[in-house]
Amino acid sequence: MNPTRTLLPMLGHTRGGRSAATCHFKCADACTKPDCNTSSNSYFKDVAEQALSRRQMLGLGAIGASALVVGPQLFGAQQANAAAPLTLAGKQPAGGGKLGFTAIDPVSRSVDDLSVPEGYEWHSIIRWGDPLFKKTPVLDPTKQSAKHQGEQFGYNCDYLDIIVDKYSGRTGVLVANHEYTNEDMMFDAAWFEANKDEARRIAMNAHGFSVVEITRKKNEKKWTYVQGGERNRRITLSTEFRVDGPAAGSELLKTAADPTGAKVLGTLNNCSGGTTPWGTVLSGEENFDQYFRGRGTAEEARYGIGTAATGRGWEDTDPRFGLNHEGFENEANRFGWIVEIDPQNPNSTPVKHTSLGRFKHEGANVRIAKNGKAVAYSGDDSRFEYVYKFVSADTYRKNDRRHNMTLLSKGDLYVARFTGNSPASQIDGSGALPSDGAFDGTGTWLPLVVGGKSKVEGMSVDEVLVYTRIAADKVGATKMDRPEDVEPSPVSGKLYIALTNNSDRGKAGKEGAMEQNPRVSNRDGHIIELTEAGNDATATKFTWNILLVAGDPKINSSTYFSGYPADKVSPISCPDNLAFDSAGNLWISTDGAPSTIGYADALHKVTLTGKDRGRVEQFLAVPTGAETCGPVVHDKDGSVFVSVQHPGEGGSFAQPASLFPDFAKDAGSAARGQFYGPRPTVVQVFAPASNNGKGKGRGKGHQG
Numbered sequence: 277m278n279p280t281r282t283l284l285p286m287l288g289h290t291r292g293g294r295s296a297a298t299c300h301f302k303c304a305d306a307c308t309k310p311d312c313n314t315s316s317n318s319y320f321k322d323v324a325e326q327a328l329s330r331r332q333m334l335g336l337g338a339i340g341a342s343a344l345v346v347g348p349q350l351f352g353a354q355q356a357n358a359a360a361p362l363t364l365a366g367k368q369p370a371g372g373g374k375l376g377f378t379a380i381d382p383v384s385r386s387v388d389d390l391s392v393p394e395g396y397e398w399h400s401i402i403r404w405g406d407p408l409f410k411k412t413p414v415l416d417p418t419k420q421s422a423k424h425q426g427e428q429f430g431y432n433c434d435y436l437d438i439i440v441d442k443y444s445g446r447t448g449v450l451v452a453n454h455e456y457t458n459e460d461m462m463f464d465a466a467w468f469e470a471n472k473d474e475a476r477r478i479a480m481n482a483h484g485f486s487v488v489e490i491t492r493k494k495n496e497k498k499w500t501y502v503q504g505g506e507r508n509r510r511i512t513l514s515t516e517f518r519v520d521g522p523a524a525g526s527e528l529l530k531t532a533a534d535p536t537g538a539k540v541l542g543t544l545n546n547c548s549g550g551t552t553p554w555g556t557v558l559s560g561e562e563n564f565d566q567y568f569r570g571r572g573t574a575e576e577a578r579y580g581i582g583t584a585a586t587g588r589g590w591e592d593t594d595p596r597f598g599l600n601h602e603g604f605e606n607e608a609n610r611f612g613w614i615v616e617i618d619p620q621n622p623n624s625t626p627v628k629h630t631s632l633g634r635f636k637h638e639g640a641n642v643r644i645a646k647n648g649k650a651v652a653y654s655g656d657d658s659r660f661e662y663v664y665k666f667v668s669a670d671t672y673r674k675n676d677r678r679h680n681m682t683l684l685s686k687g688d689l690y691v692a693r694f695t696g697n698s699p700a701s702q703i704d705g706s707g708a709l710p711s712d713g714a715f716d717g718t719g720t721w722l723p724l725v726v727g728g729k730s731k732v733e734g735m736s737v738d739e740v741l742v743y744t745r746i747a748a749d750k751v752g753a754t755k756m757d758r759p760e761d762v763e764p765s766p767v768s769g770k771l772y773i774a775l776t777n778n779s780d781r782g783k784a785g786k787e788g789a790m791e792q793n794p795r796v797s798n799r800d801g802h803i804i805e806l807t808e809a810g811n812d813a814t815a816t817k818f819t820w821n822i823l824l825v826a827g828d829p830k831i832n833s834s835t836y837f838s839g840y841p842a843d844k845v846s847p848i849s850c851p852d853n854l855a856f857d858s859a860g861n862l863w864i865s866t867d868g869a870p871s872t873i874g875y876a877d878a879l880h881k882v883t884l885t886g887k888d889r890g891r892v893e894q895f896l897a898v899p900t901g902a903e904t905c906g907p908v909v910h911d912k913d914g915s916v917f918v919s920v921q922h923p924g925e926g927g928s929f930a931q932p933a934s935l936f937p938d939f940a941k942d943a944g945s946a947a948r949g950q951f952y953g954p955r956p957t958v959v960q961v962f963a964p965a966s967n968n969g970k971g972k973g974r975g976k977g978h979q980g
Contacts, residue, residue, distance in 0.1 A: 298926070380896050385900060390920065400959055401959065408504075426514070434452070435453045437451065438450055438499070454921060459588075463929055465930065486621065507622055513541060519539060521686065522725070524537065529742070540628060542629075556618050561637060630690065633744035638761055661761045665735050667813075716791070719818045721815075721816045725753075794822070829842035829847065829872075903920075923955070940952055
């Protein structure tokens with residue numbers, strides 16, 4: 277057994293099928309540590325007792341109130357689209373019709389396969405360790421090196437996009453980031469102990485991004501990746517990033533290695549992301565705290581950085597990960613940003629955008645407002661943290677990519693305050709609906725930086741951007757239940773916010789239930805639907821409602837699906853990444869369902885309009901130990917793409933808990949180019965041409 281496994285604080289404390297290894301390697305056992313947000317800001321009760329109507333609370337009058345209901349509920353998707361903002365972006369649908377399928381039954385968390393609807397099949401496009409360049413060797417765990425890993429597909433793929441070249445339709449690029457590594461599963465225990473520095477450098481190079489060209493044959497749906505493609509690229513912890521925005525060059529970002537405070541080597545713990553209207557890819561640096569050994573400052577504590585030796589021990593191999601090393605006190609301040617890469621240019625320098633603030637970004641998604649401003653939305657993925665938006669100073673120019681790539685460099689930053697419209701006494705923490713029949717209310721985007729000036733008393737602009745959590749505390753933002761993906765609908769313009777869970781809500785000394793977070797011990801999470809005033813992305817007022825309160829209705833009476841019958845939905849828990857199809861349906865991938873409802877993590881479709889609003893239908897389930905990440909829906913082609921992250925987590929190199937995706941069953945398989953054990957993988961699920969997405973019933977796919 278790998279000695280690292282004896283250091284897992286969550287052993288014996290996880291519920292259901294959640295692996296203690298996932299807690300350890302993904303977020304450094306965050307559940308065992310105190311919540312970082314100890315502020316006492318809360319404004320819900322002051323307003324909620326008034327139980328005002330939406331119109332009164334917004335102060336918009338008849339015109340503003342009526343604008344909020346213009347959408348597909350009344351006019352249909354075509355007319356709603358005409359009223360939508362100029363451009364929306366994220367994981368854009370490929371266009372065309374709906375993806376036809378019959379929901380599969382929930383799948384046991386012990387099933388080591390990808391389960392898909394009848395009439396569909398699946399194949400792996402690219403796996404951890406697959407070579408990106410012509411002379412790169414295939415993965416051989418007995419001969420792995422940092423150099424090899426820096427030229428191979430990275431570990432634990434999360435955010436994903438499939439960007440098809442418009443001129444051909446049969447070529448494109450696959451972009452994936454790599455959130456974290458699990459050294460127990462990557463390395464033989466004895467080899468790791470004898471080669472710790474090299475193993476750590478391998479792990480460093482398994483982080484970052486992979487960009488690979490993809491292709492498919494004429495009249496075929498199946499995509500394959502191109503080894504040696506001209507746009508292929510690996511971005512790792514040795515790749516130079518340019519720092520831009522108001523905090524670039526700040527004293528808070530300078531180190532001995534970079535006295536300019538304007539360039540950083542590498543990116544860490546990249547989680548979700550988004551593709552911009554100008555074709556670049558954004559990604560959020562999330563649980564970066566776990567990589568640094570801190571000095572014990574209040575600022576470090578607010579971001580979860582501890583003073584003990586880290587579990588990874590990188591500070592012993594590279595001094596910049598030890599903040600107590602002279603000259604590297606600010607190194608952690610150089611992580612926690614939104615990064616932007618150009619997948620079309622392998623020689624471009626990626627950027628860290630300080631204008632969007634520093635926190636544990638799940639990701640960022642951009643829409644273009646009616647006045648042409650680029651607006652980016654982000655969630656801070658920790659318990660009791662906040663939702664943010666950025667509004668660019670300049671405007672979008674069609675067909676001017678060079679200009680548009682500067683839009684996130686300068687602008688205004690806001691954080692959300694939510695208020696409910698029901699009496700506080702009716703929000704009792706059980707999840708029971710208030711008397712008006714909905715969890716809903718209004719909200720305000722509170723300014724942090726506007727017009728290049730700080731709006732936070734006692735903090736300069738660079739302090740607000742480097743210590744954004746502290747700034748948001750000061751202005752009284754609303755604490756949420758792990759806000760993860762924040763996605764604008766490409767049809768209606770409404771925002772959807774995934775609140776994954778918060779089992780600490782309502783515990784002694786911690787904030788209790790509020791209408792926007794209506795359950796204590798919220799283990800299953802919920803989804804908020806947010807409409808900005810006038811459907812204007814630059815507005816500072818909004819209304820909101822809870823689309824669904826997740827869980828398994830058979831075992832949890834507090835679930836809610838916008839009025840859709842709870843006995844007719846697929847159970848869903850721990851919403852994480854979001855996407856849309858061309859008809860405007862919401863797709864939700866999950867992270868944590870094995871420990872809450874006992875089923876494998878999955879991908880679900882949710883109807884947002886009409887009589888079926890709130891209907892949840894399960895499309896697929898991932899293998900044992902895995903998380904569903906980065907859904908991309910190309911429904912015109914009858915295809916869905918997902919990143920299957922950490923399959924078999926909880927096993928070890930010597931005793932794998934999964935054999936996905938190759939199901940190689942002998943150690944000699946490495947000699948045949950197959951790794952004996954699980955490999956994080958990007959998967960395509962598709963209906964063959966003869967089916968065209970009209971599958972019925974439930975079935976399993978097969979690996980390609």
